[in-house]
Amino acid sequence: MSEAAPVSSRLPVFPWDKLAPYKATAVAHPDGIVDLSVGTPVDPVPELIQQALIAASDSPGYPTVWGTEALRDALTGWVERRLGAVGVAHENVLPVVGSKELVAWLPTQLGLGAGDKVAHPRLAYPTYEVGARLCGAEPVVYDDPTELDPEGLKLLWLNSPSNPTGRVLPKDELTRIVAWAREHGVLVFSDECYLELGWEAEPVSVLHADVCGGTYDGIVAVHSLSKRSNLAGYRAAFVAGDAAVLGELLQIRKHGGMMTPAPVQAATVAALGDDEHVAEQRARYARRRTVLRAALEAHGFRIEHSEASLYLWATRDEPCWETVAHLAELGVLVAPGDFYGPAGDRFVRVALTATDERVDAAVARLS
Incomplete structure (x- = not known):
């Protein structure tokens, strides 16, 4: 029997491993590396969010997959207030573990599975493809x-604003x-x-009443607090979105124990209830x-x-790895565009996620 x-054989090579030698070059710069490759937040977690996490730290019991009522209230309230959605009930939201x-x-x-298709933009976050390959689609x-x-x-993935290009899909699109x-x-x-x-554009959610007609049939929006609130960690x-889809996911995720930790649920409530820290960031x-x-x-x-x-989607009209090598010699590390598909092979993605001091160092080296 074979x-x-x-x-793992279904999956592409983990792309970030390819950057290692260029990172070593950038690290060797006399003034150190300016890492603009991975979009990981570097600024502090806002104090009110930290305090909410601490206050909920005595959480010895299991959290629920659907989250606390307070969390669901926070999610539905934010979706209506920020996204222009209407009539959002608890059945229309579901917390996930990142x-x-x-x-x-x-x-x-x-x-x-096999025989099914999952579509994603030609230039895209690699995990859309990974998700399809994991199940054999x-x-x-x-x-x-x-x-x-x-x-x-x-399954059709949309991504607006786009990672890596920063393109925004207009409301009419x-x-x-x-509708299609x-x-x-x-x-x-x-x-x-x-x-x-x-x-330079105002992103619109697929849940906006003008887009979906006030009904969530067949559509779901994915949101994260990693970037807006520095909560990647x-x-x-x-x-x-669609209550039937989320209800099915809830049942499956209950069996899989895919629970957002209780202190993180409390921190999420605090984060979604405060707009000031978002404006500051x-x-x-x-x-x-x-x-x-x-x-x-x-x-x-x-x-x-x-x-x-x-991100800034940048090109010198040359193969992306030549650009990566050029910038690495200046001590600046960026992501090659072909990480996001062959169509990006003459671009690099430059992240804004470095401290002011490191960004200013990059600016000085580019001048």
């Missing part, structure tokens, strides 16, 4: 999802895509984790974005899209 191939976990395991939890890419063959297409997906019975999951970080995220990123963009452009880069999110 042994089954390991699940959005990457949700993206990676969603096709499996939806029961997808076929990942397909698109430029315009409404041009896809809907036969066998079970979202409305058109949702509903017509063909295709489930839409919209990754909106950067929605609070629009710079807390693994605090949630989904909102936006101001930090806006300043970093302004100086980095100017320095990159002065250095010969062209910035495309980048109207939102935490």
Whole structure:
């Protein structure tokens, strides 16, 4: 009897491992590395969120997968207030253990497998493809999802604002895509984790009443507190939308024990109830974005899209690894665009997630 191939054999090589030699070059810079590759927050967790976590730290019992009533109230309230959704009930929200976990395991939890298709943008966060491959489904890419063959297409990922490009889908385009997906019975999951970080465009949620017509049939939005509230280390995220889809996920996740820790649930309530810290963090990123963009452009880069999110999508019209090597010699580490698909092979993604001091160091080296 032959042994089954390991699940990992279905997956691409973990891309970040390829950056190791370039990181070593950047680290050797006399003034140290400026790491603009991974979009991980570096600024402090706001004090009110830390205090909420501490106050809930005596939590000896198991939390529930659906979360506390206070958490569900916070989620529904925020979705209505911030996203322009209407009539959001507890059945329309579900906390998850960080959005990457949700993206990676969603096709499996939806029961997808061989013969099913999962679509994602041509330039995209790699975990959309990983999620399809984990369950044996076929990942397909698109430029315009409404041009896809809907036969066998079970899950359509949208991502606005985009990682890596920062592109924002306008409201009328979202409305058109949702209508097409509903017509063909295709489930839409919209990754909106950067929605609070629009710079030159105002991102719109798929749950906005003008987009979905006030009904959540066939659509779910994915949101994270990692970037808006510096909570990447807390693994605090949630989904909102179609009650039937979320009800099914809730049942499966109960069996799998996929519970957001109780202190993190309390911290999420505090984070969603306060807009001031979000505005403060936006101001930090806006300043970093302004100086980095100017320095990159002065250095010969062209910035495309980048109207939102935490990244600048930059090119010198050369293979991306040549750009990575060039910047590494300056002690600046960035992500090669081909991490996000072959269409990115002449771009690099430059993250805004470094301290002001490190960003200013990068600016000085680029001048």
